[in-house]
Amino acid sequence: MKKHxxxxxxxxxxxxxxxYDLFKQFKTGKKERLEGDVFLLFLESSxxxxxxxxxxxxxxxxxxxxAGAGESSIEKGESFSDTIKTLKALGFKALVFRxxxxxxxxxxxxxxxxxxxxxxxxxxxHPTQGLIDLFTAMEYYPSIEGLKIVYVGDILHSxxxxxxxxxFNLFGAQLGVCGPRTLIPKDLSPFGVIKVFDNVEEAIEWxxxxxxxxxxxxxxxxxxxxxxxxxxxxxxxxxxxxxxxxGYFMHPGPVxxxxxxxxxxxxxxxxxxxxxxxxxxxxxxxxxxxxxxxx
Numbered sequence: 001m002k003k004h005x006x007x008x009x010x011x012x013x014x015x016x017x018x019x020y021d022l023f024k025q026f027k028t029g030k031k032e033r034l035e036g037d038v039f040l041l042f043l044e045s046s047x048x049x050x051x052x053x054x055x056x057x058x059x060x061x062x063x064x065x066x067a068g069a070g071e072s073s074i075e076k077g078e079s080f081s082d083t084i085k086t087l088k089a090l091g092f093k094a095l096v097f098r099x100x101x102x103x104x105x106x107x108x109x110x111x112x113x114x115x116x117x118x119x120x121x122x123x124x125x126h127p128t129q130g131l132i133d134l135f136t137a138m139e140y141y142p143s144i145e146g147l148k149i150v151y152v153g154d155i156l157h158s159x160x161x162x163x164x165x166x167x168f169n170l171f172g173a174q175l176g177v178c179g180p181r182t183l184i185p186k187d188l189s190p191f192g193v194i195k196v197f198d199n200v201e202e203a204i205e206w207x208x209x210x211x212x213x214x215x216x217x218x219x220x221x222x223x224x225x226x227x228x229x230x231x232x233x234x235x236x237x238x239x240x241x242x243x244x245x246x247g248y249f250m251h252p253g254p255v256x257x258x259x260x261x262x263x264x265x266x267x268x269x270x271x272x273x274x275x276x277x278x279x280x281x282x283x284x285x286x287x288x289x290x291x292x293x294x295x
Contacts, residue, residue, distance in 0.1 A: 003291040004116045006106050007125045008163045013170055016131070022286035023135050027279070033061040034292050036093035040066040041083070042119070043074065043099045048253050048277055049119050049128070053096050056284040062093075062292075081109060088114040093292055097121070115291045123157045123216075129252050130163030132283045134171070136276050137209060140248055145172030150195070150203045152178045152235055153213035153260065156185055156224075160213060160252045165191040178203040179235055182224040183215075200235050204244050211250045212237055212260050228259045237261040248272045 004010075011019075022030075038057050042050050050066075057064045069075075074083060080099070087095055094115040097103075103121040110116065120126040134144070141147055149168055151161050155177050165175055169192040176195030177184055184196065197203035204210060215231065225231045232238075236258075237249060242265040250272045257263040267274060 002110075002113055002115045003294075004110055005127050005287055005291060006103065006110075006116060006118045008127045008130050008166045011127075011167075016134070016167065016170065019131060019283075019286050019290055020135055020138065022289055023131075023279070023282050026285045026289075027282040032289055032293075034289065035061065036292065037063045037065060037091060038094045038096060038288070039087050039092045040064055040119075041072060041095060041097045041099075042066070043069050043072075043097075044120065045069075046098055046119070048280055049098065049126075052277075052280040053117075053119060053128075053284050053288075056281055056288055059281075060285060060288055062288070065092075084109055084112055084114060084116070088112050094288070117287060117291060120159055122159065124159055124162065126159040126163050126252075128280070128283055128287055129160050130167045131287070132276050132279050133160070133164045133211065133250060133252065134167045135283060136250065136272055136279050137168075139275075139279075140272065141208065143172075144168060147173045148176065148206055148208045149173050149211065150176040150178055150197065150207040150209075151211045151213060152200060152203060152237075154183045154215050154224075155179055155213065156183045157216040158213050160211075162191070164211070165193070176203060176206060179213075180225055180231070200241065201244070204241055204246075208247045209250065210237075210245065210247075211252075212255075213252070214254065214256055214260055228256075232259050237265060239265055242268060242270065245270050250276055252276065 040053060054064050092114055096117045096119050098119040099121050101122050102124040118125055118127055155161050175193045176197060177193055178197035178200050239262055248270050255261055
């Protein structure tokens with residue numbers, strides 16, 4: 001049976017700990033080789049995710065093939081299901097995909113003899129980014145249990161939040177959100193959120209770790225904020241707010257400087273942004289190895 005990673009909700013605590021162990025091994029120099037071809041289908045633009053998946057494949061000995069927006073028959077009306085069947089028929093071992101739509105339901109497609117790895121689907125899931133954020137926090141905090149974590153920004157459209165919230169809850173963190181009410185889901189019960197903040201200063205005071213999120217304007221169907229300038233003043237990481245942070249901050253990238261975060265503190269001592277990027281390579285090596293080692 002092929003292994004897949006579509007949603008973090010399909011992972012058990014044991015699965016996550018197995019992936020964390022592989023992550024640590026690869027980060028400290030573990031050498032493993034796999035055979036086979038991996039197709040990278042990125043219908044949305046990406047720097048960190050695409051390049052780290054591609055490099056992870058090559059470090060593991062896997063051959064990579066790539067198609068971006070406008071470079072597959074999906075543009076001609078072929079269904080995603082038929083694309084998966086085509087890739088299997090061509091002999092690919094795995095499909096790593098980033099798509100602008102929500103990939104759900106997906107159970108029937110898991111029967112195909114090709115591993116499916118979600119690199120971000122619409123506003124649904126970004127499982128490897130969720131693992132990156134969890135594992136990076138595990139490196140910098142003594143324990144996740146009881147850790148107070150606040151997501152700030154565009155919660156409504158964030159697949160990073162939807163993935164990270166489940167994983168942090170799995171290990172006992174306390175979660176809060178902060179942002180314009182227009183960008184916070186009306187029902188937060190599926191995500192284990194215990195605090196909703198309108199004031200980012202109060203959120204910072206409560207939290208041990210703050211994760212800023214990008215305004216996903218490409219998904220906006222209406223005007224959710226008066227202006228980027230007013231949003232930054234109300235919710236962005238300014239120098240004053242940076243000074244008040246009790247712990248570290250994260251951002252999954254790409255960062256909109258002077259909208260999400262003041263450019264002068266983006267890579268400061270309290271920033272884990274580049275650590276997230278660095279860890280992305282080893283997380284994706286771990287996921288690929290976990291999915292393909294027995295296939």
